Amino acid sequence: MLAKRIIPCLDINQGRVVKGVNFVNLVDAGDPLENAKFYDEEGADEIIFLDITATSDKRDMIFDIAKQVADNIYTPFTVGGGIRNVEDMRRLVKAGADKVSMNSAAVKNPEIIRQGARIFGTQCIVVAIDAKRNDKGGFNVFIKGGRENTYKDAIEWAKQVEELGAGEIMLTSMDRDGTRQGYDLELTKSISEAVHIPVIASGGVGEMQHLLEGFTLGKASAVLAASIFHFREISIKQVRDYLRSQNISVKN
């Protein structure tokens, strides 16, 4: 039986792992490779690296990181953040990323999804959707790290990216991100049930029960968390044991 996936996410700024404290201040959390090795040892199902570097001249560091990580661990990993075109994807894949994740670039030029899928296969193309509740009971898609509202409907956009050839959706609730109150389960379930590709739930995890709910109520194929893992509050093994005790199929 296919195991439900548990995925730690590392935010990378100018070549270093950073942790947000009180959701704004970035604190250095060490070397990306050391962190990757730690999660590889812990048996994380996958790892996601998100490049949040704002200055374009430091962006190239992510390619070196992808190469170092690929050369040192045997865990599949995804790299996202700042990908603008097929050439960026090619460089990341060549460096060793198993999957690439796009957000703003996919919204601005949806054809990039189709192009990427044709060259690297659909399984390689992850579309990240940052969604926020609107006052009509729906969800809008935001880009540029949550700064710009596209007024696109998140569910319609999810269906569209599947149609274009995305192999997976990484879905973040902006309302829940950083709150530690759990995933936006209504959002997660709506999108998971609207598409036939896997959905990774993201945004809001504060305790293990939230991860469980992502699967049972949110219908997600994978759950992503950042701070609970980085602060070493909970280990991957603890999560796995807990999920197994709740009859969720996980890797041993």
Place this chain on the structure above:
Amino acid sequence: MIQIIDYGRGNLNNVKKAFNHFGYQAEIIDKPNSIKDASGLVLPGVGAFGDSMTCLNDQGFTDVIKSFVQSGKPLLGICLGLQLLFESSDEFGSQKGLGILKGHVTRFKTDEKVPHIGWNQIEIKKSTHLLDGILSGSYFYFVHSYYAIPEEESIISTTTDYGLSFTSAIEYKNIFATQFHPEKSQRIGLQIIKNFGEICANHSSN
């Protein structure tokens, strides 16, 4: 020396490093010139079926791979590398494969999510050297939307359930292949790499 075929898509360094980790020499090649001297050959999998066959043809690998297999030396196909061994695939229309094994490659038609991404279990159908030290129920990392249907059931060494039971590893004479990625399957995946290294070493010393 184990050679790993690079047809211009992903990074194959971790396959190479995995062999090196167990003391086996390995190199990544993008030209077929030296294949006949290899002790074993790895055909990895990245990208789409038709596109990959085109790359293999353009780089002059197709016939060389077939003669290598005929020489009796061990070949390991990984993921798409397993699928390419068969005659044809449905991917993006009908595509011709290497045709080393009889059978067809088709897309998952199930209620489950496609691509099949993540860690899934294998059930061992016949114990083989490639699976030494590995038990039924072990988890390996998969990422694919298509699977092979071999004409000869006897070549199936493991199956995996995903809405239906599909072939997740095969072994026929000197041909070995896995639909999952041993190089992405942490410790247990490395066992497969080690076993293939041994198979190549044993073959060379015979």
